[in-house]
Amino acid sequence: MKSEWLRPRMLRRIVFFVLLFVAWELLARSGIWEEYLFPGPLMVGRTLIDGVVSGVYLHGVWVSLQRIAVGYGISVVLGVVLGVLIARVAILEDTLGALVIGLQALPSVCWLPLAILWMGLNERAIQFVVIMGSLFSITLGVRDGIRNTPPIFVKAARNLGAHGWNLYTQVVVPAALPSIVAGLKQGWAFAWRSLMAAELLFFSLSLGNLLQTGRDFNDAAAVMAVMVLIVMIGVGVNQFVFGPVERRIAERWGYTAAAY
Amino acid sequence: MVQALSPLDLTVQRGEFVCFLGASGCGKSTLLSIVAGLETSSTGSVIVNGAPVRGPGIDRVMMFQDAALFPWLTVRGNVEFALKQVGMGRRERADVAREWIERVHLRGFENSAVHQLSGGMRQRVALARSLAVDPAILLMDEPFGALDALTRDRLHLELENLWSATRKTILFVTHNVREAVALGDRVLVFSPRPGRIVGEFGIDLPRPRSLEDVTVVRETAKVMDVLRGALEKSNDEV
Numbered sequence: 001m002k003s004e005w006l007r008p009r010m011l012r013r014i015v016f017f018v019l020l021f022v023a024w025e026l027l028a029r030s031g032i033w034e035e036y037l038f039p040g041p042l043m044v045g046r047t048l049i050d051g052v053v054s055g056v057y058l059h060g061v062w063v064s065l066q067r068i069a070v071g072y073g074i075s076v077v078l079g080v081v082l083g084v085l086i087a088r089v090a091i092l093e094d095t096l097g098a099l100v101i102g103l104q105a106l107p108s109v110c111w112l113p114l115a116i117l118w119m120g121l122n123e124r125a126i127q128f129v130v131i132m133g134s135l136f137s138i139t140l141g142v143r144d145g146i147r148n149t150p151p152i153f154v155k156a157a158r159n160l161g162a163h164g165w166n167l168y169t170q171v172v173v174p175a176a177l178p179s180i181v182a183g184l185k186q187g188w189a190f191a192w193r194s195l196m197a198a199e200l201l202f203f204s205l206s207l208g209n210l211l212q213t214g215r216d217f218n219d220a221a222a223v224m225a226v227m228v229l230i231v232m233i234g235v236g237v238n239q240f241v242f243g244p245v246e247r248r249i250a251e252r253w254g255y256t257a258a259a260y
Numbered sequence: 261m262v263q264a265l266s267p268l269d270l271t272v273q274r275g276e277f278v279c280f281l282g283a284s285g286c287g288k289s290t291l292l293s294i295v296a297g298l299e300t301s302s303t304g305s306v307i308v309n310g311a312p313v314r315g316p317g318i319d320r321v322m323m324f325q326d327a328a329l330f331p332w333l334t335v336r337g338n339v340e341f342a343l344k345q346v347g348m349g350r351r352e353r354a355d356v357a358r359e360w361i362e363r364v365h366l367r368g369f370e371n372s373a374v375h376q377l378s379g380g381m382r383q384r385v386a387l388a389r390s391l392a393v394d395p396a397i398l399l400m401d402e403p404f405g406a407l408d409a410l411t412r413d414r415l416h417l418e419l420e421n422l423w424s425a426t427r428k429t430i431l432f433v434t435h436n437v438r439e440a441v442a443l444g445d446r447v448l449v450f451s452p453r454p455g456r457i458v459g460e461f462g463i464d465l466p467r468p469r470s471l472e473d474v475t476v477v478r479e480t481a482k483v484m485d486v487l488r489g490a491l492e493k494s495n496d497e498v
Contacts, residue, residue: 152328153328159321160341160345161342162345171330174333252332252373
């Protein structure tokens with residue numbers, strides 16, 4: 001893995017970010033804007049470290065991660081079941097399928113007012129928004145994957161003695177896997193966005209709430225530090241959870257591996 | 261509904277290599293699918309070893325033009341697929357798969373991904389996957405149709421060797437006259453739309469047959485005449 005750092009692409013990337021940070025720092029020090037509104041990267045970094053060391057940020061991260069684990073987990077289970085049902089049952093495809101596509105067009109934060117009216121300003125309302133944000137992407141990924149399973153695979157498998165449950169778990173699901181993983185990944189991204197949007201409105205400590213607190217204290221450095229934290233978590237999950245899965249699929253299926 | 265096949269009566273001996281020859285749209289693939297149990301005929305029945313065919317079964321395994329290997333499995337995983345379906349244990353499965361992978365000359369590729377293989381190698385894997393489960397009948401639907409001529413010749417030879425060694429009954433669909441004559445004990449010529457058997461040739465030439473051999477060439481010409489006649493007749497009707 002060491003040689004990866006020497007590759008031109010990696011090198012370019014590093015140089016770009018170093019230059020970006022230098023430009024940002026210089027701009028912050030130029031005095032065009034007040035420091036509390038436009039802090040430089042050094043100050044943001046310091047705020048980030050302080051926040052982590054004091055334990056406040058880690059606590060916020062922990063609360064948010066717990067929420068997304070529950071909300072996204074529920075979405076995955078419901079999405080897989082719904083996706084399979086819609087793909088398999090024609091009447092559900094014509095009815096529920098159309099509804100899912102319609103709801104998919106609605107940004108999940110639009111559910112927030114309704115969620116608060118129905119459930120109040122509490123955990124359940126947050127979970128509701130997260131689920132509404134990610135459920136339909138997952139459902140559609142599963143549905144598309146199953147619907148687009150090449151018929152020749154099913155034919156070959158039946159012909160080799162597969163039927164019923166085995167045909168499903170050993171052929172249809174693996175054949176649909178690239179699409180299912182794409183749906184899961186998109187669902188994750190939407191869940192993460194929905195969670196941050198919902199948390200902005202809530203008063204208990206969480207990542208979204210820390211953003212809001214930074215604003216309340218006129219502390220742009222704190223806002224930016226939390227934003228960096230949110231980006232790091234998002235990138236980290238892509239890199240360490242979805243990245244390896246996608247790479248494995250790409251290798252097996254013979255897709256040209258995407259650039260990471 | 262389109263009628264793909266006219267009523268036909270056909271008896272195939274155990275261990276016989278029969279080639280179905282005809283232009284596209286003559287229903288020869290449909291016939292194969294019906295024997296495989298993947299499609300049902302509107303009338304009539306297929307009897308295999310005294311029992312009527314009702315749905316797919318691993319006594320009759322089909323090979324497709326596109327090898328239809330499963331990309332999420334390795335070569336070994338593909339060869340083991342049918343064995344797994346019949347509930348064979350892990351160890352035994354691995355042994356049988358290893359044997360068949362060797363018999364189709366793919367030793368060293370056990371753990372390769374499907375996309376890493378050439379077209380000819382894929383068909384070899386498909387052949388191993390079909391034969392590993394020890395079917396009575398091998399149904400081959402233009403399995404070499406998409407391969408280059410050199411690869412095809414090699415696979416003909418290998419198929420013939422495997423057939424001699426295992427004595428499977430083979431029903432082989434092709435539109436390539438020379439392929440049919442080179443491989444078949446019997447060649448059945450189909451006319452198109454709806455498919456009908458218009459000629460039957462017993463090919464009694466010594467094996468292995470070379471495509472350049474003068475007797476093969478002569479036989480090919482005879483079969484070609486009948487096929488051409490059938491095609492012209494159907495064109496007149498249209």
